Amino acid sequence: xxxxxxxxxxxxxxxxxELHFGRAAERLGMAQPPLSRAIQQLERxxxxxxxxxxxxxxxxxDAGEVLLHEGRAALDATTAAARRTQxxxxxxxxxxxxxxxxxxxKAGASHELLHKLLDAYAAEPDAVDIEVLPSGTCxxxxxxxxxxxxxxxxHAPFNSLAGFDSEELMTEGQIAVLPAGHRLAAQxxxxxxxxxxxxxxxLARWSRRGTxxxxxxxxxxxxxxxxxxxxxxxxxxxxPDSARAWLWAEHTAVPLTDAPPVVxxxxxPAHSRSLALAGLIRTATRL
Amino acid sequence: xxxxxxxxxxxxxxxxxELHFGRAAERLGMAQPPLSRAIQQLERxxxxxxxxxxxxxxxxxDAGEVLLHEGRAALDATTAAARRTQxxxxxxxxxxxxxxxxxxxKAGASHELLHKLLDAYAAEPDAVDIEVLPSGTCxxxxxxxxxxxxxxxxHAPFNSLAGFDSEELMTEGQIAVLPAGHRLAAQxxxxxxxxxxxxxxxLARWSRRGTxxxxxxxxxxxxxxxxxxxxxxxxxxxxPDSARAWLWAEHTAVPLTDAPPVVxxxxxPAHSRSLALAGLIRTATRL
DNA sequence: CCCTGTCATACCTGGTGGGTATCACCGGGC
DNA sequence: GCCCGGTGATACCCACCAGGTATGACAGGG
Numbered sequence: 001x002x003x004x005x006x007x008x009x010x011x012x013x014x015x016x017x018e019l020h021f022g023r024a025a026e027r028l029g030m031a032q033p034p035l036s037r038a039i040q041q042l043e044r045x046x047x048x049x050x051x052x053x054x055x056x057x058x059x060x061x062d063a064g065e066v067l068l069h070e071g072r073a074a075l076d077a078t079t080a081a082a083r084r085t086q087x088x089x090x091x092x093x094x095x096x097x098x099x100x101x102x103x104x105x106k107a108g109a110s111h112e113l114l115h116k117l118l119d120a121y122a123a124e125p126d127a128v129d130i131e132v133l134p135s136g137t138c139x140x141x142x143x144x145x146x147x148x149x150x151x152x153x154x155h156a157p158f159n160s161l162a163g164f165d166s167e168e169l170m171t172e173g174q175i176a177v178l179p180a181g182h183r184l185a186a187q188x189x190x191x192x193x194x195x196x197x198x199x200x201x202x203l204a205r206w207s208r209r210g211t212x213x214x215x216x217x218x219x220x221x222x223x224x225x226x227x228x229x230x231x232x233x234x235x236x237x238x239x240p241d242s243a244r245a246w247l248w249a250e251h252t253a254v255p256l257t258d259a260p261p262v263v264x265x266x267x268x269p270a271h272s273r274s275l276a277l278a279g280l281i282r283t284a285t286r287l
Numbered sequence: 288x289x290x291x292x293x294x295x296x297x298x299x300x301x302x303x304x305e306l307h308f309g310r311a312a313e314r315l316g317m318a319q320p321p322l323s324r325a326i327q328q329l330e331r332x333x334x335x336x337x338x339x340x341x342x343x344x345x346x347x348x349d350a351g352e353v354l355l356h357e358g359r360a361a362l363d364a365t366t367a368a369a370r371r372t373q374x375x376x377x378x379x380x381x382x383x384x385x386x387x388x389x390x391x392x393k394a395g396a397s398h399e400l401l402h403k404l405l406d407a408y409a410a411e412p413d414a415v416d417i418e419v420l421p422s423g424t425c426x427x428x429x430x431x432x433x434x435x436x437x438x439x440x441x442h443a444p445f446n447s448l449a450g451f452d453s454e455e456l457m458t459e460g461q462i463a464v465l466p467a468g469h470r471l472a473a474q475x476x477x478x479x480x481x482x483x484x485x486x487x488x489x490l491a492r493w494s495r496r497g498t499x500x501x502x503x504x505x506x507x508x509x510x511x512x513x514x515x516x517x518x519x520x521x522x523x524x525x526x527p528d529s530a531r532a533w534l535w536a537e538h539t540a541v542p543l544t545d546a547p548p549v550v551x552x553x554x555x556p557a558h559s560r561s562l563a564l565a566g567l568i569r570t571a572t573r574l
Numbered sequence: 575c576c577c578t579g580t581c582a583t584a585c586c587t588g589g590t591g592g593g594t595a596t597c598a599c600c601g602g603g604c
Numbered sequence: 605g606c607c608c609g610g611t612g613a614t615a616c617c618c619a620c621c622a623g624g625t626a627t628g629a630c631a632g633g634g
Contacts, residue, residue: 004369006292007622021581034623036581046369048376053581063376066561070368070434073558077364081357082291082333089335089350147357163557165449270450271360274353294591308612321592323613340612 006078008042009071011035012050016068019058073145080147080269087150099128101276104149107134108223110264111245113170113287114153121283128276136222137207144269151277155240156263166267167285172241174259178252179233185252192258195236204235227251293365295329296358298322299337303355306345360432367434367556374437386415388563391436394421395510397551398532400457400574401440408570415563423509424494431556438564442527443550453554454572459528461546465539466520472539479545482523491522514538 014024015035025032043050050064060068087100105114114132121127133149140152141159153169154161176195178185184194184201196203202217204226212219218235220226223246229235231250240262244253266284268277301311302322312319330337337351347355374387392401401419408414420436427439428446440456441448463482465472471481471488483490489504491513499506505522507513510533516522518537527549531540553571555564 002366002369002373004293004365006290006365009365009368022579030622031624032580033582033584033625037583038622040582046373046376048373050372050376057580061376063372066375067368067372069558069560070364070371074361074364074368077357077361078291078293078296079289081296081354081361082289084357085337085350085354086289086333086335088353089333089337089348162452163450269360271356273356309610317591318593319611320594320613320615325591327613344611 003045004042004074006075008038009075011038012042012067013071013075015039015051015058016060016064016071019060021058076142076146080145083147084150099276100131101128101151101274101280102131102133102143102149103280104133104135104140104143104152106138106140106153106155107136108243108246109155109240110153110170110242112242113264116287117280117284120287121280124279124283126276126279128279130280140267144267150272150274151266151268151280154265154267156265157260158262159267161265161267163270164267165270165272166265167281168263168265169284169287170264171261172264173261174238174240174256175243175253176256177230177237177239177243177247178254179230179236180250180252182233182236182252184236185254187254189255189257192238192256195238195256198236201233201236204229204237290332291329291361293362295325296362298325299329299354300358300362302326302338302345303347303351303358306347308345363429363433367432370434371437386563387418388415388438388561388567389418389420389430389436390567391420391422391427391430391439393425393427393440393442394423395530395533396442396527397440397457397529399529400551403574404567404571407574408567411566411570413563413566415566417567427554431554437559437561438553438555438567441552441554443552444547445549446554448552448554450557451554452557452559453552454568455550455552456571456574457551458548459551460548461525461527461543462530462540463543464517464524464526464530464534465541466517466523467537467539469520469523469539472541474541476542476544479525479543482525482543485523488520488523491516491524 011024011028014028015021018024018027021036021039022032025035028035039051046063048063049061050067052059052061087102118130118132121130133143135143138158140149140154141164143149144152144164154164154166176184176190178195178201182201184190184198187194195201202215204220205212205215205217207219207221218229220229220237226235226237227246227248230237231248238256238259241255247253266281268281298311298315301315302308305311305314308323308326309319312322315322326338333350335350336348337354339346339348374389405417405419408417420430422430425445427436427441428451430436431439431451441451441453463471463477465482465488469488471477471485474481482488489502491507492499492502492504494506494508505516507516507524513522513524514533514535517524518535525543525546528542534540553568555568
C-alpha cells in the first residue's frame with residue numbers, strides 16, 4: 001500500500017537521523033520497543049528494508065536514504081499545510097490581525113530594499129499585515145518549505161531557489177568589511193585573494209547547521225558578534241553592498257572586484273494561490 | 288499542535304472535494320458518522336473552522352480553501368515518498384530490474400527526441416533501466432508530484448514547470464493538421480485566425496480534467512480519435528512540429544506563423560538527489 | 575568470563591478509530 | 605399544515621493497536 005502515516009514518517013526520520021533507536025525514541029518522547037516495532041511494521045508495509053541493523057548501530061539502506069530525503073519533504077509539506085491553515089483561519093475568529101503574510105528575510109540583509117517594499121506595499125489598497133520574520137541562520141528555504149513563512153527574500157548564490165517560484169529584485173556587488181585602522185582599509189578596491197590570507201586578520205567562519213568550516217578565523221553565529229570582532233581588529237568579513245547600512249564607525253568597507261554578485265529574489269512556494277501574496281509580489285517587481 | 292495525520296488529511300480532502308459527508312465517506316470506504324467526528328476533531332486541534340455547515344450541504348471557509356491546496360501538496364509528497372522508496376528498495380531484493388527511473392511523457396509527443404534520449408542514455412556506462420510512462424492526459428506534473436514518475440518531458444506553455452527543476456531541450460513551431468483535401472491544405476503557411484473560424488472545420492476541443500471548453504468542435508480525449516476525425520474532414524487541430532511523425536496520408540500539415548513556440552523541457556523534483564537521474568539529465572542536455 | 579550496550583520479543587493496557595442506531599433540522603411536496 | 609426524504613450530528617459500543625514494562629538475544633570489550 002502507499003499509505004504512510006505522518007507518525008510513521010516522524011518515527012523513521014528520527015531513527016534515520018540519530019542512527020540509534022534508543023536516542024531516537026528519547027527524542028520522540030517514547031520508549032524504544034514501540035519505536036522498533038513501528039519501524040518494522042513500516043518496512044513490512046512498504047515491502048522494503050530501510051535500515052541495516054548491524055551489531056553496534058544502525059545504517060541506512062539505499063531505500064532508507066531515499067525515504068530520508070523524500071520524507072523530509074513530505075513532513076515539511078504536512079506541517080506547512082497545518083501552519084498555513086491556522087494562519088488563514090486564525091484571523092476570522094479572534095479579532096486579531098485580519099490576514100497575515102509572513103515574510104522571511106535574512107537578518108540584517110537588504111534593509112533598504114525591505115523598507116521600500118514594506119512601505120510600497122502598505123500603500124496598496126488591498127494590503128494585508130506583513131509579519132517580518134528575520135532569520136539569523138539563513139534558513140529562508142526551510143521556512144518556506146515547512147510553512148513558517150509564506151514568502152521570503154533570498155539571496156543567490158547563498159540560497160537555492162530550487163522548488164520555488166521567484167522574481168529577481170536587485171543585484172549588488174560585495175564588499176570587504178575591515179577594521180577602520182587596518183592597512184588594507186586604505187585601498188580603493190580589493191580582490192578575494194587579497195583578504196583570504198592575511199595572517200593578522202583571518203576570515204570569519206559562519207556556522208552552517210551547527211558546524212563550522214575549518215580555518216583559523218573566529219567562529220561566528222551572530223551578526224553583532226561579528227561586527228564587534230571586526231571593530232576590535234580581530235577578523236574581516238565579506239558582505240553584499242547593502243550591508244553598508246549597518247556598519248559601525250570602526251568599520252571600513254572596501255569593494256571587492258572579483259566576488260560574485262549577490263542577487264536578491266522574492267520567492268514563494270510554487271503552488272501558492274494566495275491573492276495577498278500575489279499583491280505583494282506585484283508590488284515588489286514594480287520597485 | 289502542528290501534527291496533522293495523513294489519515295486526517297485524506298478525510299478532509301475527500302469532504303472538501305465532495306462537499307458532502309455522505310459521498311465523501313462512501314469514497315473513503317467508511318461510514319459517515321466517524322468521518323464527521325474526525326473532521327470535527329481536526330478542526331478543534333487546528334483551532335480553525337474548515338467547513339461551513341449550511342443546511343443542505345457544506346462549503347469551504349477560507350482556511351478550508353487553504354488546507355485543500357496545501358493538503359493536496361502534502362498528500363502528494365507523502366505518497367511520492369512511499370512510491371519512490373519502494374522503487375529504490377524493490378530492486379535490492381527481487382532479482383528484478385536493478386534500479387529504475389520512471390520517465391513520464393505526453394503520449395505521442397516528441398517521439399524522435401525521446402528515442403534519441405533513450406538511445407543515448409542506454410549507451411552510458413552507468414545507465415539504469417528507464418521505464419517510459421506515457422500519459423494521455425498531459426498530467427506529467429501530477430506524476431512527478433505524487434511519485435508515479437521520477438522525471439518527465441514537459442511542454443511549455445502547456446505544462447507548468449513551477450516547483451520543478453528543469454532544463455530546456457528543444458524548441459519547435461506549431462502546425463495546423465488539416466484534411467489533405469481541404470482548400471486551406473494548399474497554403475504555404477497559416478495564422479491562428481485563419482483556422483479558428485472555419486465554418487466547415489471547427490477546431491477540436493481537448494478534454495481538460497474531464498470537462499471540455501465550449502465551442503462547436505468535436506470533443507476529443509484521444510489522439511487516434513482526433514487523427515481519424517481530421518482524416519474524415521470533420522475537424523482541424525494544432526500540434527507541435529514533431530507531430531508530423533505520426534501523420535496519416537490523409538493529413539496535411541501547414542506551418543502556423545503566429546502560434547507560440549513549444550519548448551520541450553526535461554523536468555524533475557527540485558529536491559531530487561538521485562545519481563541515476565543526474566546521469567539522465569546530463570545525457571539529455573548534451574543531445 | 576562477565577558486563578555493557580544494542581535492538582528484538584513478549585505481554586498487557588488504555589485510548590481511540592470505526593461501526594450501528596438514532597436524533598435534530600430543514601426544505602419540499604400534497 | 606403535515607409528513608417525508610435527505611442532511612450532518614450525537615450516543616453508544618467494540619475491537620484493534622499504539623504505547624508501556626520487563627526481558628531476551630547477541631556481540632564487543634575489559
